[in-house]
Every structure is written in structure tokens, then in C-alpha cells.
Amino acid sequence: MDQIRYLKTLALLGCDQKPIKISVKDLESDLEASDKTISRNLKLLEERGLIGREVGPSGQLIQISPTGMKLLSREFADYKKIFHVKEHIDLDGTVVSGLGEGQYYISIDGYMKQFQEKLGFKPFPGTLNVKIKDYCFDLRKRMEEFPSVRIDGFSDGRRTYGASDCYPAQINGICGCIIVPERTHYKMDLLEIIAPVKVRETLNLKDGDEVKVTVGEIC
DSSP, X not given: OOHHHHHHHHIIIIITTSOEEEOHHHHHHHHXXXXXHHHXXXXXXXXXXXXXXXXXXXXXEEEEOHHHHHHHHHHHHHHHHHTTOOOEEEEEEEEEOOOSHHHHHHHSHHHHHHIIIIISSOOOSSOEEEEEOGGGHHHHHHGGXXXXXXXXXXXXXXXXXXXXXXXXXXXXXXXXXXXXXXXXXXXXXEEEEEOSSOHHHHTTOOTTOEEEEEXXXXX
């Protein structure tokens, strides 16, 4: 099954925004498949967590899940790479203190080696935390359509460490990355920024200072 094709077809029918009532017949012409094949593949998409659906006698309500939308966003990002589409977005926010976890996780060998190999720099062991303004939420969602670098999860034999996506970003002339851990309860309004230097100290920032973070291939 070409799951991207199915997700794209459902998104074009509005299933990316809300649950839409759709019958298998509605999908036949676009997907060029039999009723039986479409029904089987929709069930597979549901089992994989890519869509949610509620089946009834007159059809089914279908909505693409956040996981499914993320898959579409990555596909879109790949096409922008192919066609050399470069763009950026500006996210306004306020510097806040973190819990100190950034320093611990970034320093772990399994992550640090990947940062150096894949990002091309050795991050300062810590993150700059920026809480974005409410009016930037929609732009923050768009960020996931941008090209990113995958930092793979791993196990050290004692515990398992999750994967992350890194988005190239710049703050006041300092190039780095926004790191987005692949975890269920990640706060969408918080940016965790890694860079080769201690950004807070280099830019003389303190909690409450307002900053602009530019996301995109600009460094």
C-alpha cells in the first residue's frame, strides 16, 4: 500500500482538518482500487495510527492523526528539497529557564556523536529555551514542513533514548538547530535551541527577554 497516496487523498477531501464522512465509493476513482482493497488499506492506516475512523452503516468518519500529518509534512519537506524551494519563518518568543535536562541529554555520547556527524557542529551541552508567542502557533506547526535532520534513538543497554528532529535555525546571527524530541507530550509552545556556543551567555540573554528565532536553511 502507498500510504502517502492514501493520506494525500484523504487530506484533499478535508480529513486533515476534522473528521469527514467518507464512503469507500468516494475513494475509488482517486485511488484506482477496488472497494475491498481500499477497505483493507484504511484498516491498516488505522492500525498504524495514521488515521482515526468511526465506522457506521452509512459510511465512516475519518480524520488524519497527528502522526499521519507529520508523515505528510515530511513528504512535503522532501519535495521542497527536490525542487530547491527555500523559505524561512520567524518565531517570536520569550527566553525562559528550562529544567536542566538539556545539558544531560545533549552530553550523552549516543546523541553527541550524531549531532557532530549530522549537524556539522558540536553543541554546547545545554539548550536555550524560548516560549513562543500565541500568534506564532500556526507558524510553529508549519515548521514541521521544513527539512530536518533526524537524530536516531538508541539504547545503552540500561535504558532507551528517544529520537529527535533538528530544524536549522538562527537567533541573532548565531546558527544552530531547534531540537524536537519525538515524545507524546512535547510542549508545542516551547523551542529548545542547540548551538555551538552557549547562546544565553553569548547574546547576554536573561529570562523574559524577547527574541526572534528564524527557522529555515539560512545558515
